[in-house]
Amino acid sequence: MSIAQTETQTGQFGEESIWFKLSPLLKDPTNPMRILMQMAERYGPVIPVSMASQRVVLITEPEYFKHVLVKKADNYIKYFDGLKPIFGKSMITNDGALWQKIRMPQQPAFHPDAFADYIPYFNMAIASKMKRWEELAKSGEEVEMVEQTWTLAADMICKALFDRDMPFNPHVVFKYVKTYTDVMNHKSIRERKQAGDNTGMNEAETAKAVEAWWAVPPAVIAADPREEREKTLLKMIEAAVADPEVPEFDEQQAIDEIKQYLWAGTETTALTLAWALYLVSMHPEAADRIRREGEEVCPNRDPNAADYSALMYTRAVIQETMRIYPPVWSLIRTAAGPDEIDGKEIKEGDRIVLFGYGAHHNPKFWTDPEEFRPERWMGDAAKKRVKYSYMPFGAGKRSCPGGAMSQVENTLALSLLLRRFRPEYVGPKPAEINPTVTLTPRGGLYFKIHELD
């Protein structure tokens, strides 16, 4: 692919994305969510705002999340400007009958019955991360944790879902991807472009980033299968391409689906694990309890599917992490037609922002929402939750197909890594958030790795 070809794709890079439009509201450096939280408190659950010639409607109440995502889902369609180079025409960007045709053949890969088959590959990827951590513990160097967990998440997906060893350098590739998904990048590039300034991140560099990213799916397809397993997601995608009944699922669709999994399925999982390691580093009693639970559940062997079910506290830590730091902090839709929510008029073309982070931190739904309390997720307490007040994986027909699987990946990783290591957070306290398309740590999360006796 030439740079000229990619330029047509990167042309969208500086356009006004919804995240760019929201960026003036995310400016408070100590807590970028403060303004949105205050708006919700002051102006109610449905707030239409006119921003740069575009109506944006901020929604913060669970019952209206349900309205948009479930009850009237057909009126609120996906909206993915500025991210086409990342996702191509993959399922996550589609709607209606086409979306259904693309999602259906892949759905069985995410059925809970499939997880038992994946767990040995998750364990394998975790073992290889532990080898790396052994070296890091010896050298004593500081590491950025999202980079660490992102490599792990990508290795897990490649091994378990694609039957491949990771045939690319994730550190390089994912760094490139972030240039597209960082809100502030969109903003500063746009502002520089408007001022006629092409310094900094320019078209050639964005083209280089896209080129690196686009090279990944063909590398995955071309890599040697590890074991020629029959029941993998990659095999399902290949079967869909070969199926004459679904002509829309062509080779480009297959490539774009792989792109989608390698981004949507890895960064979110990686952020969750990195934030969980940060939280347990700040709460050593939780780390100890995770270690004890792991020792009790599977003292001398790698965990299997039954062990995963028994790691209840560890899983609760992952759930609580996604409440405090939801990787997807808001869901975005466009109104296909007029509607009314909470007495407020919704016009065709309005951009709808469902502020999941706001619900996760609302004292109406959570006692002491800023406190890290994994116990909320254990026993009866979890059953009393208000529906749709917790939405790390979205809701309705477009909810995340990989959510349950990501909890298996992260529960096993947290359990196994903590049994052998003590990751010590060495960055500024508390860590600050940076709302890009995903909720990232500002400046990264730096750790030193210590090996336990």
Ligand code: HEM
């Ligand atoms: C902690 C981990 C994860 C989080 C927080 C997460 C979150 C989400 C959310 C919120 C959505 C819905 C977006 C919307 O409604 O606009 C979504 C969709 C999606 N996720 Fe995940 N996800 C995670 C892991 C994964 C994994 C492991 C995979 C697959 C390997 C995956 C694949 C997808 C796909 C394909 C979609 C699009 C579904 C569709 O449009 O029908 N995700 N994810």
